[in-house]
Amino acid sequence: MELSERSSDVGDLPTFDEVHVISDIHMGGKPGFQILRETSRLANFVRWVATQLAVLRSF
Amino acid sequence: MFDTLAEDIRGYVAVDEAVSTVQRIMDDVSFSQIWNALGDFVQKDGRTLVVVIGNHDIEVAFPPVQRLILSRLAGDNLPARARIEFSTAGAGYTCTVGNSRIYCIHGNEVDAWNYNRYEDLAKVACRLNAGQSLEQSEWTPNAGTKMVKEVMNEVKRKYAWIDLLKPETSAAVGALVVLDPSQAKKITGPAWLRCLERLKAAPERCRLPT
Structure with a gap:
């Protein structure tokens, strides 16, 4: 999530420019018994999300 | 996570x-x-x-x-x-x-x-x-945890893709009944039915408004 300086009109809820939800990651189990297999794709996605605030603020 | x-x-x-x-x-x-x-x-x-x-x-x-x-x-x-x-x-x-x-x-x-x-x-x-x-x-434990620990983990060793069938309570159990009835019996027997009855009686505080 990327924090914004903007205030919210619904009380004191945190306000973000973007929210990215990753659900059911399921990190666990020994190799061969793991639900999560696309670890590189997920790690790259997290790194991509981390770059987005700079992209938004460059507009 | x-x-x-x-x-x-x-x-x-x-x-x-x-x-x-x-x-x-x-x-x-x-x-x-x-x-x-x-x-x-x-x-x-x-x-x-x-x-x-x-x-x-x-x-x-x-x-x-x-x-x-x-x-x-x-x-x-x-x-x-x-x-x-x-x-x-x-x-x-x-x-x-x-x-x-x-x-x-x-x-x-x-x-x-x-x-x-x-x-x-x-x-x-x-x-x-x-x-x-x-x-x-x-x-x-809740019923889903019991199902995973007592049945699904063992089934996964043979049928690794069973995790992909959702929802577990219909798709996965349905496939299990066909593929491995002995495992399926573990979650269709009297103990499970009692467990489900307890769940039905659970207080509404566990439910979000719809």
């Missing part, structure tokens, strides 16, 4: 072995890229990482596990630690984006099979903070 139901733990919840179990997951090379990426994420200004509890990572409600995650992702960097938030009381997480209110939940909050008993999680957290433990006999 993680999946202790896929780990070799005693019983249905890791209490004394909660930290070592999550530490093993952190140390597993299969997942290290993800922990590293999340650690890099919280090093950046203006970011917040919110960890919302689900039904297969209930140990995230325990203070020692939260301290472990904070340490793994942020070390002694106080601003980075402050960018990590835990929501483990079953309330989900709410915030706004623009003029919209956002409400994030894992989903098991509205699933009678996989609902967490948050009072029981708080009891374990209290015990751990007090330097005490919890006997496995003191813990009542």
Whole structure:
């Protein structure tokens, strides 16, 4: 999530420019018994999300 | 976030072995890229990482596990630690984006099979903070956890794709009845029916308004 300086009109809820939800990651189990297999794709996605605030603020 | 139901733990919840179990997951090379990426994420200004509890990572409600995650992702960097938030009381997480209110939940909050008993999680957290433990006999797992630990994990060793069938209670069980009736009987017998009856009688506080 990327924090914004903007205030919210619904009380004191945190306000973000973007929210990215990753659900059911399921990190666990020994190799061969793991639900999560696309670890590189997920790690790259997290790194991509981390770059987005700079992209938004460059507009 | 993680999946202790896929780990070799005693019983249905890791209490004394909660930290070592999550530490093993952190140390597993299969997942290290993800922990590293999340650690890099919280090093950046203006970011917040919110960890919302689900039904297969209930140990995230325990203070020692939260301290472990904070340490793994942020070390002694106080601003980075402050960018990590835990929501483990079953309330989900709410915030706004623009003029919209956002409400994030894992989903098991509205699933009678996989609902967490948050009072029981708080009891374990209290015990751990007090330097005490919890006997496995003191813990009542939900139906989904029993199904995973007693049936699905064994089935997965033969049919690895069984995890992909959702919802488990219809698709996975249906496939199981055909593929491996002996396993299916474990979750269609009298003990399970009694378990389901108890779930039906569970108080409405476990349900979100629809």
